[in-house]
Amino acid sequence: MSDPAAQQAGNGRDAVISARGLQVGFGGKFILDGLDIDVWRGEILGVVGGSGTGKSVLLRTIIGLNHRQGGTVALFGQDIDAASQQERVQIGRRLGVLFQQGALFSSLTVLENVAVPMREHLHLPSELVDELARLKIELAGLPSDACGKYPSELSGGMIKRASLARALALDPDVVFLDEPTAGLDPIGAAEFDQLILKLRETLGLTVFMVTHDLDSLVEITDRIAVLGNKKVLVDGTFKELKSVDHPWVDAYFNGPRAEHLILK
Amino acid sequence: MGAASVSGEHAGIGERADADGHAISLTGDWTLDTVGSAADMLAKAYLPQGGVLVIDGASIGRLDTAGAWVVEKARRQFVASGVTVRFEGFPPSARTLLAAVEPLAEKPLPVPAKELPLKWLLSRVGQETAELVVDAVAILAMLGEVIVSFAGMLTFRRRMRWPALFSHVGRTSMQAVPIIGLMSFLIGMIISQQGGFYLHTYGADVLVVDLVGVLTCREIGVLLTAIMVAGRSGSAFTAEIGSMKMREEIDAMSVLGLSPVDVLVLPRLTALAIALPILTLVADLSAMAGAWVVALFYIGIPTDVFIERLHVSLTVTQVMIGFTKAPFMAAIIGLVACSEGMKVKGSAESLGEHTTASVVKAIFMVVVTDGVFAIAFATLGI
Structure with a gap:
């Protein structure tokens, strides 16, 4: 909504992520069954749903951490199942993930954490890697003296930022954010929202964001997909979803917490 | 960015002399995969003699933060040696990226001071004893x-x-x-x-x-x-x-x-x-x-x-x-x-x-x- 160009998402745009008929289950019970979803290049997609509707499962399935029972996932127009090992590594390099708890390596400093993917995948001079890591850390809005700190010395908001910096290390095209603003104070959360918007603008990112933060949803998403009944119930902008006739969607987007939000 | 395949064309440099100074034009992809060698290349491309240097990005392929950083770093070096640097011809997305990189990593990171081996040994022994x-x-x-x-x-x-x-x-x-x-x-x-x-x-x-x-x-x-x-x-x-x-x-x-x-x-x-x-x-x-x-x-x-x-x-x-x-x-x-x-x-x-x-x-x-x-x-x- 904040970017008029992105509002036309879907009309003639190419899908960077395209999943069809996803079936994912654990212990014989399907969490996702026949789910279709597309993420268009350059958009910020918010994914919402009640607890246990499989938001995180969907995210993990798309990035290949969960096993699928059925369906196809295509990333950048390439079917993951048909891709060779080498192609998968190449595709994986174009994805960045911000895990819910940050998942920073606890025995490495922030700088080393961000440098890990670059050292692992590229043959760059060590000095350049350090500089680039520092660049990403500052781009993620951390002061430069955070570089030498260990994850245990960081606050919750700083961990999210450091983790985002690591997700951005290889200049990915798509970043997956799992509840990026959960546990942040309103100021920190608003700053994080702005950071994501700014990064989308400068780096041309596509963002897949699982969130429950209504403010984030209004502020930065171009489109919201609502999960329920093991598939995508409905998708659209915040405004559009306010008028959807479905009990859960109505309760979510017209509930007491959504009432006072000012839509742009 | 990001539309082409990951390993693209190599970063390259062309030089020409302009009426009002010297110009370097950037060609090919300037991305994480290609900048490894480009950093040196760019720094050596122009031996600073004062005056004006134009860095021309009209024929650049892809540019990511790594590429932008290499260009920015070279710019800082040239500026430090008394050259006036101008960016010209970059596409709008590359301009935003260069602008975003410009204020970052200004001061060098503090390097932990090296201790003398003897001092290190003594302090270690002391620490362990304590x-x-x-x-x-x-x-x-x-x-x-x-x-x-x-x-x-x-x-x-x-x-x-x-x-x-x-x-x-x-x-x-x-x-x-x-x-x-x-x-x-x-x-x-x-x-x-x-x-x-x-x-x-x-x-x-x-x-x-x-x-x-x-x-x-x-x-x-x-x-x-x-x-x-x-x-x-x-x-x-x-x-x-x-x-x-x-x-x-x-x-x-x-x-x-x-x-x-x-x-x-x-x-x-x-x-x-x-x-x-x-x-x-x-x-x-x-x-x-x-x-x-x-x-x-x-x-x-x-x-x-x-x-x-x-x-x-x-x-x-x-x-x-x-x-x-x-x-x-x-x-x-x-x-x-x-x-x-x-x-x-x-x-x-x-x-x-x-x-x-x-x-x-x-x-x-x-x-x-x-x-x-x-x-x-x-x-x-x-």
Whole structure:
């Protein structure tokens, strides 16, 4: 909504992520069954749903951490199942993930954490890697003296930022954010929202964001997909979803917490 | 950006002289995959002689943050040597990226000062020594707390966590019986075989029974069991308490008015104090069984002679000496394990470090204690 160009998402745009008929289950019970979803290049997609509707499962399935029972996932127009090992590594390099708890390596400093993917995948001079890591850390809005700190010395908001910096290390095209603003104070959360918007603008990112933060949803998403009944119930902008006739969607987007939000 | 394949065209540079100065035009992709060599290339492309330098991006392919950084770094170098740099012809997305990179990484990161080797050595020795004292204090403090907690429990002012105690007794004793039994059986066989081999040259084959009986019951049985338990249960205790510490569970306990010593340390320590004598008994009997097998089939001592000889040589005192040591060793293993667990800090590395320290220190202390007991018993003439 904040970017008029992105509002036309879907009309003639190419899908960077395209999943069809996803079936994912654990212990014989399907969490996702026949789910279709597309993420268009350059958009910020918010994914919402009640607890246990499989938001995180969907995210993990798309990035290949969960096993699928059925369906196809295509990333950048390439079917993951048909891709060779080498192609998968190449595709994986174009994805960045911000895990819910940050998942920073606890025995490495922030700088080393961000440098890990670059050292692992590229043959760059060590000095350049350090500089680039520092660049990403500052781009993620951390002061430069955070570089030498260990994850245990960081606050919750700083961990999210450091983790985002690591997700951005290889200049990915798509970043997956799992509840990026959960546990942040309103100021920190608003700053994080702005950071994501700014990064989308400068780096041309596509963002897949699982969130429950209504403010984030209004502020930065171009489109919201609502999960329920093991598939995508409905998708659209915040405004559009306010008028959807479905009990859960109505309760979510017209509930007491959504009432006072000012839509742009 | 990002539309083309990942490994694209190499970054390149073209040079030309303009009317008002010098110009460098950038060609190809300037991305993470290609900038490795480009950084030097760009820095050497123009030897600064003052004046104006135009960096032309009209024919650039893809540009990502890595490429933007290399260009920005070169710009800073040129500017530092008195050249005026102008960016021209870059597409709008590249312009935003260059603008975003410009204010970043201004000051160099502070480099930790290098210490002189001698100073480093001395400070390390000092630190380690100080740590030794801190360690000793920590273990003594833990011992004190355990005693207070135990006394409180005896006087019914504090509650013993019975379910925890029983589960720990099960885990430290029952589950360890097979491995301790097997290990001691083999040790008994080895001592018996080696002893028999050498005693045979004196024609004193039968004394092998004395050797095995006294050696295992008085020293080896309890010592090996304690070492095994330190490796098996001590490490588990440290890892359990350490990971609880990492996830602030210990802090949560304190806040809820639960004493971590009552809840975590006392049941584990008591369980070890119960388990170690039981395991020592298992070890003694298994070692004797091993010795009997070798004595019968390898040395040729009949079973009735073996038992008779054992009856004469192995007094109750010898066995009791072994058992006396068990609770002390249990206390040492438990205290070291729990106090190391409490020292774990936030990282996975720290957990590993303290688990290692727990096992090493516990084994070392157990051996030292055994030595102290040997001296004490010798002095007492037992």
